[in-house]
Each structure stands twice: as C-alpha cells, then as structure tokens.
Amino acid sequence: MGEFTVENVWVKNILRGVTLNVEGGVTSIxxxxxxxxxxxxxxxxxxxxxxxxxxxxxxxxGSSWQNPxxxxxxxxxxxxxxxxxxxxxxxxxxxxxxxxxxxxxxxPFTLSMGQARLxxxxxxxxxxxxxxxLDEPTNGLSCEWKARVWELLRSMKTTIxxxxxxxxxxxxxxxxIVVLNExxxxxxxxxxxxxxxxxxxxxxxxxxx
Amino acid sequence: xIGGSDRTLNPVMALALLLWSFTxxxxxxxxxxxxxxxxxxxxxxxxxxxxxxxxxxxxxPLLVLxxxxxxxxxxETTFRVVLVAFIFTASIGLVNPLDYAALAxxxxxxxxxxxxxxxxxxLTLYMRYTVLExxxxxxxxxxKGLKLYTKLPIPLTIHVITSSTMLAEALHQKxxxxxxxxxxxxxxxxxxxAYILAAxxxxxxx
Numbered sequence: 001m002g003e004f005t006v007e008n009v010w011v012k013n014i015l016r017g018v019t020l021n022v023e024g025g026v027t028s029i030x031x032x033x034x035x036x037x038x039x040x041x042x043x044x045x046x047x048x049x050x051x052x053x054x055x056x057x058x059x060x061x062g063s064s065w066q067n068p069x070x071x072x073x074x075x076x077x078x079x080x081x082x083x084x085x086x087x088x089x090x091x092x093x094x095x096x097x098x099x100x101x102x103x104x105x106x107x108p109f110t111l112s113m114g115q116a117r118l119x120x121x122x123x124x125x126x127x128x129x130x131x132x133x134l135d136e137p138t139n140g141l142s143c144e145w146k147a148r149v150w151e152l153l154r155s156m157k158t159t160i161x162x163x164x165x166x167x168x169x170x171x172x173x174x175x176x177i178v179v180l181n182e183x184x185x186x187x188x189x190x191x192x193x194x195x196x197x198x199x200x201x202x203x204x205x206x207x208x209x
Numbered sequence: 210x211i212g213g214s215d216r217t218l219n220p221v222m223a224l225a226l227l228l229w230s231f232t233x234x235x236x237x238x239x240x241x242x243x244x245x246x247x248x249x250x251x252x253x254x255x256x257x258x259x260x261x262x263x264x265x266x267x268x269x270p271l272l273v274l275x276x277x278x279x280x281x282x283x284x285e286t287t288f289r290v291v292l293v294a295f296i297f298t299a300s301i302g303l304v305n306p307l308d309y310a311a312l313a314x315x316x317x318x319x320x321x322x323x324x325x326x327x328x329x330x331x332l333t334l335y336m337r338y339t340v341l342e343x344x345x346x347x348x349x350x351x352x353k354g355l356k357l358y359t360k361l362p363i364p365l366t367i368h369v370i371t372s373s374t375m376l377a378e379a380l381h382q383k384x385x386x387x388x389x390x391x392x393x394x395x396x397x398x399x400x401x402x403a404y405i406l407a408a409x410x411x412x413x414x415x
Binding site for chain 2: 042045047060061062063064065067068069070071072073084109120123124127129133
C-alpha cells in the first residue's frame with residue numbers, strides 16, 4: 001500500500017510548511033477555493049517541485065485531474081479501458097460492474113462531463129497503482145454518479161487522496177480529512193473531528209452531521 | 210489580429226497560398242513554398258513566438274526517424290513537417306480572424322465556422338499551458354516515456370478543436386462574429402499572388 005510523506009513543504013505563497021503522512025484508506029483534503037488543495041495534490045503526485053521541504057511518494061501513482069478529457073486517447077471508451085486493463089473482456093466486465101455498458105462504444109470525447117470524469121477515475125485506478133490521487137472527483141456529477149464514485153473508491157484496497165470542496169462527499173467517503181486554509185493545515189482527523197474546523201472556514205456542513 | 214500585426218492577408222489569398230504550397234510539396238518542389246513562408250511568418254511577427262512549437266513539432270519525428278531510417282530520411286521528413294508549420298503560420302497568422310467570419314458569411318456559411326479556423330490557430334499558441342495538464346492526466350493513467358509523448362497530441366488536438374468551436378459559437382451568440390465588410394485585397398496579397406505565379410511558371414518551364 002502506497003505511502004506519502006510530505007515534510008515541511010513550501011511552494012511560493014501557496015503552500016506554507018505543510019507536513020502530512022498518508023498511508024492506506026481514503027484521505028480527503030478539504031478547504032475553501034484557493035487554499036492550496038490542488039497544489040498539494042500536484043506536489044504529492046510529483047508534478048510540482050516544492051521550493052522547500054521533501055516528499056516521499058509511491059512509485060506508481062494513478063491520478064485524475066480537473067479536465068477528465070485529457071486522459072483520453074482512443075476512439076471508444078471500451079478501447080480506452082481495454083488498453084489499460086490489458087484486454088477487451090476485462091474492460092467489459094469493469095464497465096458492466098459500474099453499469100456503464102451503454103457507453104462502451106461511445107467516443108470518450110463526446111461523453112458528458114460526469115461520464116467523462118467517472119471514466120477518467122476508472123482509468124486512473126484500473127492499472128492497479130499503489131496510490132490514487134483525485135482532484136475534485138465529484139465536480140459535475142449528479143448524486144447517482146457520486147454514489148458510483150463512492151462505491152468504486154470504497155471497494156479499492158489502496159491509498160486514495162482526494163481534494164474536494166464537496167464537503168458532503170468528503171465527509172461520507174473519507175477515513176481521514178485534512179483541512180487546508182491559506183496554504184497551511186488547520187485541522188486533521190476523522191470526519192467527525194473536523195466538523196468544527198470546516199464550520200469555522202464557512203464550508204458547507206451537511207445536516208446529517 | 211493574431212500576433213498583434215496590422216498587416217493582413219486576404220483569407221482567399223491565404224487559402225490559395227496553402228493550396229499552392231501543398232501542391233508544390235507534393236510535386237517535390239518544397240523550396241518555393243519555403244522561400245515565401247519564412248519571410249511571411251517573420252512578417253506576421255509569429256515566427257519567434259512559435260519557435261517552441263516548431264521545436265515540439267520537429268524534434269520527435271527527427272529522433273524517431275533518425276533511429277529507424279537514418280539521418281537523411283529524418284532530416285527530409287522533419288524539413289517537410291517544419292515547412293508545413295511555417296506555411297500555416299504565414300497563411301493563417303496573417304489573416305484578420307474576423308475576415309474568416311466575413312468570408313464564411315459571403316459563402317452562406319455560419320460565421321462561427323469561419324472563426325473556428327483562426328481560433329484553432331490562436332489556441333494552439335496557448336497550448337503550452339495545457340501540455341502540462343495533459344501530461345499529468347496521461348501519467349495518472351500509467352503512461353510514461355515515449356508512449357506518453359506519442360499519445361500526447363491526441364487529447365491536445367481534441368482540446369484545441371473543441372475549445373475553438375465553443376469560443377466561435379460564443380462569439381457568434383454575442384453577434385460580433387458577422388462583420389459588415391468583405392475582406393479586401395492588400396498590396397501584400399498582390400505580392401504573394403505575383404510570387405505564386407512566378408514560381409509556378411519557373412517550375413513549369415524548367
């Protein structure tokens with residue numbers, strides 16, 4: 001299972017001395033717009049080099065970023081997935097299990113934003129990486145599709161890190177939530193432990209909680 | 210005006226230049242298009258802006274062909290790739306984008322269809338900002354090394370085309386895409402036409 005160790009990371013004015021250790025389960029990074037969530041994910045993925053500090057990361061990291069269409073290179077969803085899982089049969093089974101057979105023959109570039117995001121997440125996890133990083137995985141998704149993402153991610157036995165401003169989803173899916181504000185970690189813990197921090201930042205708090 | 214120049218080419222002449230250049234390349238006479246494409250690309254002030262794009266276009270085929278077929282084939286193909294890029298820069302970059310919309314209107318086509326051409330070109334200039342995004346997405350799927358870079362042009366091209374279409378439609382909705390004028394011919398058009406004619410005659414005679 002992949003482990004991330006982020007030690008005293010600084011990136012310009014965006015991240016200010018972030019220290020974080022993630023191993024196993026689902027960890028969400030929550031925070032208001034501009035708090036540095038995406039930058040932290042990019043640092044963890046190795047896409048951004050920190051000005052100061054160090055990052056240890058797993059060798060194989062799957063990821064899905066804000067524009068899901070950049071993940072596609074094939075004429076159909078089935079071909080796309082077949083390439084990743086190494087065969088049409090496995091790809092079809094995967095699509096069937098997600099109730100997505102109806103889009104197997106479609107061009108991934110013509111999918112709706114929600115469908116494209118879900119396929120992009122499936123592609124990120126299908127090659128069995130040691131850890132998965134997802135930036136705003138529920139953007140543009142309806143409740144039904146969010147539930148599908150939830151099912152998919154919860155069924156995985158790998159380290160998952162999510163950045164999301166969808167607090168309801170983060171609270172529902174996460175084993176642990178890291179609250180980020182103005183580039184620093186202001187709260188950390190289980191979903192119930194960080195409710196106060198989220199309320200202080202004016203982030204939506206679901207009624208169920 | 211793309212590239213910030215006020216020196217324009219008529220879209221009809223730009224398309225004629227494209228057509229003529231590709232015909233000359235197909236006939237094995239690539240030097241004639243080169244002689245006019247480079248100064249025109251420089252004249253449009255886009256030559257230096259696009260240098261990284263030319264490098265991005267030319268280095269991968271050069272390296273791959275060098276390994277597979279040797280130096281001569283690699284240089285010849287890379288020369289053709291860069292020449293086509295120069296021709297596009299020269300012909301499309303020198304046209305006022307709204308002139309394409311005006312031409313489309315004249316041809317009874319939606320002005321947005323005309324606008325898409327220069328917008329594809331203009332967005333290509335800014336593509337370097339989205340390259341990193343696409344690399345991140347493909348890396349996240351497990352692609353790396355040469356495989357990653359061979360797949361990169363696909364999402365980038367689709368992104369540029371879809372973005373251009375959306376932008377053209379947005380401009381069309383705002384009703385600023387149908388200019389009331391018809392594109393005029395300038396002294397630059399006359400000079401390009403004279404060159405095309407002279408080069409064609411010389412090629413036919415010799």
